[in-house]
Amino acid sequence: MTVEIETPPGGRQQKVQAAEVGVGILKALAELAPATSLTRLAEHVGMPASKVHRYLQALIASGFAEQDSVTHHYGLGREALYVGLAAVGHLDVLKITAPHLATLRDELNETCFLAVWGNKGPTVVYVEPSSGAVTLVTHIGSVLPLLGSSTGLVFHTFLNARETAELHDQESVGLTAMQRQEIEQHVRDIRSTGVHQIHGLLMAGVNAVSSPVFTVGNKLAGVITMVGSASVFTDTVQADAAQRLRATAQVISARMGADAGLFGA
Structure with missing residues (x-):
């Protein structure tokens, strides 16, 4: 320079x-x-x-x-x-996850991405965009809401509360009692099933499914997410995608040293 x-x-x-x-x-x-x-x-x-x-x-x-x-x-x-990706590239989660997301994208032709926890919250570090006429792309480096996105809610569920406290407090301002109850229900569902399905939470007309990826000691390493237009990512398609995404997350987690069968069938 x-x-x-x-x-x-x-x-x-x-x-x-x-x-x-x-x-x-x-x-x-x-x-x-x-x-x-x-x-x-x-x-x-x-x-x-x-x-x-x-x-x-x-x-x-x-x-x-x-x-x-x-x-x-x-x-x-x-x-x-x-440069940032090269620094992140040493992380096993990125190296191991990338080919699995590519396969998933090829099979379902929906955009898939990996997010890790950054200094500002859930941060997208890898994207496999769909090849359809309308491509929904989450850009590398995008920071997603903790409580207002499928990806963020999975982080909120499995990360230590101390790590998410600041962002949680910021995003909780103005939430109604009903909205807080809905978030708590999301957390319970995610914790029991290992996958989260949402319709238009972050962006109207865009549906998403997310699943956690764990490493040694069953520590959260990242979250993989698939997004698609509600017009093609219908309930039936999304339900199938959720099961495939969850299975993919389990394969990645096992490869990274997490316990097998973290979630029931």
Whole structure:
């Protein structure tokens, strides 16, 4: 990354400082994801907007950042996502899950994805999009609601409450007593069956099924989800998909060292 810095040319120290600033801006883009204005970004890193802008131009040129042509907001670019995926790639859950999701997608032609728990909540790290005329794609790096998505509710069910407490408290604000009871019922169903089916919870007209993936010690490693349009992902199709997804999650979990038969037939 080449950036014009304010300090006079003087060798290695300036280059190191420039790299540190660039990394700091990349981290800020991640913290303010999915997109942010130049003003907000500059405030976040405590730097003049003009200086941040110069670094952003270099990051955009190298593919590590991008600017929305409509909103003019900035976000992480494709190269940054590749680096992030390379870091996540060492996780067994991604390596083991990917081929199984590809097979499932090929069999049912519905979009499948894997989410892991990130610093902002359920985060999509791998997607196998359907090849139909209408493709429902959850983007890599997307952060899903904890209580407002099928994927999130599975995390809510099996993760330690301390890990989800902050996000749970944020999303619980304004919920009615009935809505809280519905969430509790979802948790009971997920815990007993190992799969969750939902109709239009996150997005109207989009149905989803999710199932947990466990690792050694029966610890939650991630959640696999299949999504489809309600027009084709009908009750019958979704019920079949739920059973296949659950079976796939069990195969992945066993491969990762979890106990067999975590859920009854």
